[in-house]
Amino acid sequence: MSVLLTGGAGFIGSHTAVVLIESGYDVVVLDNFSNSKPSVIGRIEQITGKPCPCEEADLSDGPLVDAVFRRHDFDAVVHFAGFKAVGESVEKPREYYENNLIGTLRLIEAMTRRGVKRMIFSSSATVYRADNPVPYYEDFPLGATNPYGWTKVMIERILCDVCAADPGWGAALLRYFNPIGAHPSGRIGEDPNGIPNNLLPYVSKVAGGELPLLHIFGDDYDTPDGTGVRDYIHVMDLARGHLLALGYMRDRRGAFPFNLGTGKGYSVREVVAAFEKVCGRALPVRVDPRRPGDLPSVYANADRARKELGFTARLGLDEMCADAWRWQKRREEADGATAE
Ligand code: WQD
Numbered sequence: 001m002s003v004l005l006t007g008g009a010g011f012i013g014s015h016t017a018v019v020l021i022e023s024g025y026d027v028v029v030l031d032n033f034s035n036s037k038p039s040v041i042g043r044i045e046q047i048t049g050k051p052c053p054c055e056e057a058d059l060s061d062g063p064l065v066d067a068v069f070r071r072h073d074f075d076a077v078v079h080f081a082g083f084k085a086v087g088e089s090v091e092k093p094r095e096y097y098e099n100n101l102i103g104t105l106r107l108i109e110a111m112t113r114r115g116v117k118r119m120i121f122s123s124s125a126t127v128y129r130a131d132n133p134v135p136y137y138e139d140f141p142l143g144a145t146n147p148y149g150w151t152k153v154m155i156e157r158i159l160c161d162v163c164a165a166d167p168g169w170g171a172a173l174l175r176y177f178n179p180i181g182a183h184p185s186g187r188i189g190e191d192p193n194g195i196p197n198n199l200l201p202y203v204s205k206v207a208g209g210e211l212p213l214l215h216i217f218g219d220d221y222d223t224p225d226g227t228g229v230r231d232y233i234h235v236m237d238l239a240r241g242h243l244l245a246l247g248y249m250r251d252r253r254g255a256f257p258f259n260l261g262t263g264k265g266y267s268v269r270e271v272v273a274a275f276e277k278v279c280g281r282a283l284p285v286r287v288d289p290r291r292p293g294d295l296p297s298v299y300a301n302a303d304r305a306r307k308e309l310g311f312t313a314r315l316g317l318d319e320m321c322a323d324a325w326r327w328q329k330r331r332e333e334a335d336g337a338t339a340e
Helices: 011-022 039-048 062-071 086-091 093-113 147-165 199-207 235-249 268-279 303-309 317-339
Strands: 002-006 026-031 054-056 076-079 118-124 170-176 178-180 214-217 232-234 254-260 285-288
Touching: 002 011, 011 026, 011 039, 011 076, 011 235, 026 062, 054 062, 062 093, 076 093, 076 235, 086 093, 086 147, 093 147, 118 147, 118 235, 147 170, 147 254, 170 235, 178 199, 178 235, 199 214, 199 268, 199 317, 214 268, 232 235, 232 317, 235 254, 235 303, 254 303, 268 317
Parallel strands: 002 026, 002 076, 026 054, 076 118, 118 170, 170 254, 178 232, 214 285
Antiparallel strands: none
8 A cells, every 4th residue: 555645744644654564564754844844754764674656746746746646656645734823823824825825725626636545644532622522532523722722623624525516536534633742662652843832842842941931821720739720641652543434444435533642631730740750850930921812621532443444542731741742852862963
């Protein structure tokens, strides 16, 4: 089986590439490296001991994307490529709609032309309306509070309509909750540009001394300790979820949404405490006002993925933090080496 991973040099994409290659898939990565590094490809090959061909291309470049599809006989596409920063999407909505929607439409066009009609789409828990009760079920109402989230809702809609119009098409819509952690080798992990927006990469940098302290955005929520609760899932579990979704979609048509979460929520303070255990020191924190748009508590009902895909998250918060910390230390060593 040959699979194209758009955005495959990114955080979720690179870990999925490792899992698919190790499971016997032929993987080709397509990435424009706008939010990832070419060096990740070599690390995927180091981890797996197998080749991971990579095409540097932007999905908006129709002729280049067509050429990639002509060079390879893909059975399916795992579509990660897209801008994904919530705050940035509020500042730059046109760029987000253009990049995420037009890029996806160009990809669907190229796939259909080449008879590749299976997609695993990188969706997000952010597609659920903010006024839904927790835990979120797949049939809950959809609606976003920012342009990034709306692009995910719209792409899910596009895929549902493409599948309805063309009975040859099949798509799994994987709604990630909060992916964190890193490959246990410490060779790949989350590597956001600049100051991280998300909790775990920020905590990692505080633990590594790159940032002075963690700002806890609010401790007056209606949660057990007052801080925000989220459904953190290990990126390696998430990668395995893509492997199972590819198998599930092999002979299926139509569009199938799945929550990929653990079904359990952890608070900010619980994450900090878990990270302090692995890094061996107390982390400096300061409670700041709530971050606009944040919800008190978000976590999945994970039953459908378990029943349909046979997917259950195996790794807990301690492994997530231990693997993230190992990656942080390896990066410091690597940065130190390049700095010499
Ligand atoms: C988690 C918790 C914050 C940073 C985002 C995207 C979502 C999805 C997952 C792509 C919250 C608190 C955070 C910090 C903090 N990404 N926090 N200090 O907001 O749940 O979801 O990532 O699909 O689309 O919105 O994740 O990691 O930003 O926040 O206190 O410096 O940590 O308030 O309670 P979030 P997050």
